[in-house]
Amino acid sequence: MFLSNKILAIVTxxxxxxxxxxxxxxxxxxxxVLGFMWISLYTTFGLHTxxxxxxxxxxxxxxxxxxxxxNFYESLIFYSWCIAFLLIVMxxxxxFPLMTMFASLIALAFMGYASFSPSVDKNIQPLVPxxxxxxxxxxxxxCFIAYAAFAASFLAALFSLFNFGKGVVPxxxxxxxxxxxSVVVGFxxxxxxxxxxxxxxxxxxxxxxxxDPKETWSLITWIFYALFLHARFARGWKGxxxxxxxxxxxxxxxxTYFGVNFILSGLHSYGSA
Amino acid sequence: xxxxKSNGGEGQAPPSPSFSDQIHSFFSSVSLTIFLFSFIAVxxxxxxxxxxxxxxxxYLSVYSESTYAILxxxxxxxxxxxxxxxxxxxxLVVNLVLCTLPRFTRLLKTPPxxxxxxxxxxxxxxxxxxxxxxxxxxxxxxxxxxxTAHTGEDGRVLERGSFGRYGFYMVHLSIIxxxxxxxxxxxxxxxxxxxxxxxxxxxxxxxxxxxxxxQPMSFSLKLNEFTLALYPTGEPKDFASxxxxxxxxxxxxxxxxxxxxxxxxxxxxxxxxxxxSNPRFLFDVGGQKVELGQGSVYKKGNLQLLLVRYxxxxxxxxxxxxxxxxxxxEPQTQWxxxxxxKLRERTVMGTxxxxxxxxxxxYTGLExxxxxxxxxxxxxxxxxxxxxxxxxxxxHRRLYLVEVPGGVQxxxxxxxxxxxxxxxxxxxxxxxxxS
Numbered sequence: 001m002f003l004s005n006k007i008l009a010i011v012t013x014x015x016x017x018x019x020x021x022x023x024x025x026x027x028x029x030x031x032x033v034l035g036f037m038w039i040s041l042y043t044t045f046g047l048h049t050x051x052x053x054x055x056x057x058x059x060x061x062x063x064x065x066x067x068x069x070x071n072f073y074e075s076l077i078f079y080s081w082c083i084a085f086l087l088i089v090m091x092x093x094x095x096f097p098l099m100t101m102f103a104s105l106i107a108l109a110f111m112g113y114a115s116f117s118p119s120v121d122k123n124i125q126p127l128v129p130x131x132x133x134x135x136x137x138x139x140x141x142x143c144f145i146a147y148a149a150f151a152a153s154f155l156a157a158l159f160s161l162f163n164f165g166k167g168v169v170p171x172x173x174x175x176x177x178x179x180x181x182s183v184v185v186g187f188x189x190x191x192x193x194x195x196x197x198x199x200x201x202x203x204x205x206x207x208x209x210x211x212d213p214k215e216t217w218s219l220i221t222w223i224f225y226a227l228f229l230h231a232r233f234a235r236g237w238k239g240x241x242x243x244x245x246x247x248x249x250x251x252x253x254x255x256t257y258f259g260v261n262f263i264l265s266g267l268h269s270y271g272s273a
Numbered sequence: 274x275x276x277x278k279s280n281g282g283e284g285q286a287p288p289s290p291s292f293s294d295q296i297h298s299f300f301s302s303v304s305l306t307i308f309l310f311s312f313i314a315v316x317x318x319x320x321x322x323x324x325x326x327x328x329x330x331x332y333l334s335v336y337s338e339s340t341y342a343i344l345x346x347x348x349x350x351x352x353x354x355x356x357x358x359x360x361x362x363x364x365l366v367v368n369l370v371l372c373t374l375p376r377f378t379r380l381l382k383t384p385p386x387x388x389x390x391x392x393x394x395x396x397x398x399x400x401x402x403x404x405x406x407x408x409x410x411x412x413x414x415x416x417x418x419x420x421t422a423h424t425g426e427d428g429r430v431l432e433r434g435s436f437g438r439y440g441f442y443m444v445h446l447s448i449i450x451x452x453x454x455x456x457x458x459x460x461x462x463x464x465x466x467x468x469x470x471x472x473x474x475x476x477x478x479x480x481x482x483x484x485x486x487x488q489p490m491s492f493s494l495k496l497n498e499f500t501l502a503l504y505p506t507g508e509p510k511d512f513a514s515x516x517x518x519x520x521x522x523x524x525x526x527x528x529x530x531x532x533x534x535x536x537x538x539x540x541x542x543x544x545x546x547x548x549x550s551n552p553r554f555l556f557d558v559g560g561q562k563v564e565l566g567q568g569s570v571y572k573k574g575n576l577q578l579l580l581v582r583y584x585x586x587x588x589x590x591x592x593x594x595x596x597x598x599x600x601x602x603e604p605q606t607q608w609x610x611x612x613x614x615k616l617r618e619r620t621v622m623g624t625x626x627x628x629x630x631x632x633x634x635x636y637t638g639l640e641x642x643x644x645x646x647x648x649x650x651x652x653x654x655x656x657x658x659x660x661x662x663x664x665x666x667x668x669h670r671r672l673y674l675v676e677v678p679g680g681v682q683x684x685x686x687x688x689x690x691x692x693x694x695x696x697x698x699x700x701x702x703x704x705x706x707x708s
Contacts, residue, residue: 128508130532132533184665188662191657191661195654195657203534204533206464207464209455217321219314220317223310223311227307230306234303260321
């Protein structure tokens with residue numbers, strides 16, 4: 001057991017704690033609770049960052065020396081981090097209690113799965129030669145920022161389909177704006193992720209595109225969000241229709257991330273261990 | 274869509290669109306774009322669910338014979354290289370060109386703005402305010418970042434982010450470039466494995482495809498040394514081939530090829546993709562040291578040895594090799610075990626034959642690829658990222674300044690990102706002291 005594993009296990013409990021603070025807020029509706037929630041969120045995010053850095057440092061102490069972005073455990077940890085990061089950066093637009101509650105719930109699910117599932121290997125494994133490349137950092141980083149942006153779009157779309165009380169979720173117009181603006185950030189990021197992956201594949205495998213299941217599914221997701229953007233900007237789709245598109249898009253993201261690892265095998269198989 | 278307008282009231286039927294117009298409007302329609310993209314997405318899903326480019330035996334172990342017949346008839350066993358997938362990609366290129374080009378020429382022909390909209394139009398703009406007690410020049414001087422697009426008696430038009438309008442065309446052009454680059458690679462490129470043993474020189478490799486065929490290269494490759502480094506866990510840490518490029522009998526280049534660091538020479542890339550090992554057997558035959566590989570035959574006088582089979586562990590007695598030989602006219606097959614002294618040495622036709630050692634000799638698995646389209650694809654990649662940035666993060670907006678009694682009226686309009694512009698407009702208002 002590494003120190004970073006312990007820190008990240010504590011972070012998992014902090015996300016659970018955040019969820020309970022939200023419940024208390026919804027029970028009492030007191031603004032003070034909300035202020036305390038934000039302080040807790042910053043603390044959790046800070047410790048989460050420390051955990052990632054600790055893992056990075058520990059890999060150097062083991063003379064393996066690589067960024068913590070290389071296996072399934074680390075990708076789950078990093079994805080949760082990206083979601084919290086986006087929540088804090090976009091506090092002005094996303095900072096509504098139901099939004100932060102669901103975002104911390106998603107982070108909790110991923111962190112809990114990473115930290116406590118026996119099927120997820122938590123060791124710092126050495127890197128196989130194909131992964132020893134600087135393209136790794138930019139490729140994984142852009143892909144996960146895109147995934148996090150699509151998660152924000154998904155949450156906004158989901159909330160816009162239901163009627164909640166005032167002040168609990170952002171107003172409908174804000175939700176719609178968050179929905180497509182997140183895609184506007186996520187789509188170029190996903191493009192960058194696919195393209196950096198292709199350039200890397202050219203140098204590592206000798207071909208920039210091999211129709212490997214991960215590549216193919218990322219292309220399907222890309223095509224889907226391209227259709228989303230055309231529906232929004234060329235056809236002026238709004239409201240319910242654009243929200244449903246966003247939800248289907250996120251299902252494709254989830255399949256690209258998890259489904260390919262577990263159901264289909266391919267060149268990206270290191271992501272599933 | 275070709276819009277047909279009648280001049281109204283004269284009872285004349287509008288001319289029906291000609292056949293070529295109909296064809297044109299079909300190929301340039303957005304509906305076709307959506308259909309083609311959806312088709313590619315669905316075909317890709319099938320491509321990940323059905324194994325691609327496998328052997329008939331592999332398919333028949335999963336599917337029935339009739340299902341396999343359907344799969345191979347529809348080319349579902351190699352979707353991404355099938356004629357119909359190529360056709361769809363080709364149609365997409367045509368569609369994108371026809372969608373983009375007319376819009377682009379229209380944009381180029383748009384004359385620059387030459388007048389300020391009239392009072393009524395300005396009053397209809399949601400974003401406006403009046404700066405009291407300032408002259409037009411003072412106000413326009415304070416709006417940094419905006420360029421003057423028109424100035425005259427009627428007022429002044431300031432513009433910003435008009436470059437953003439080009440993002441759309443860059444993205445579409447880049448997709449065409451990527452598809453064309455991919456097509457060039459598919460039509461004129463080739464790739465395949467090249468296996469080299471230590472010291473071996475080859476000037477051809479096998480091209481991968483439905484039929485494996487040998488492809489000569491304009492140069493030869495010689496493997497000087499293969500090195501493999503392992504982690505303490507036994508996993509590979511690094512593997513590399515020290516190779517020489519030989520052209521017209523002369524060594525022109527000597528270099529180490531690593532994973533993630535290919536060799537490129539005259540447009541051909543050589544990648545480190547795999548490695549493997551062959552056992553080498555060191556024998557002592559009547560005092561003479563000989564090194565033999567699996568399947569090889571050793572002859573000396575009337576002594577003949579054929580190395581048939583190698584096992585890493587023969588009944589837990591360690592590694593051994595099965596050797597067939599003639600003993601007084603009778604064929605015999607015996608195991609030589611390295612770690613068992615009694616089974617290590619035998620006398621064949623009066624000559625003592627002794628297995629001294631077994632060692633692994635590594636060979637390198639290289640991948641040779643030639644892809645003349647790759648630079649077109651790279652250009653497309655760079656252009657699409659730049660184009661997406663321009664399209665989504667630079668947006669075209671205008672400010673209209675008109676002198677009114679006692680001050681200057683400022684009105685603004687954004688052609689995209691209206692929410693973002695609203696915030697910017699509020700800030701401008703604050704800067705001009707009108708909040």
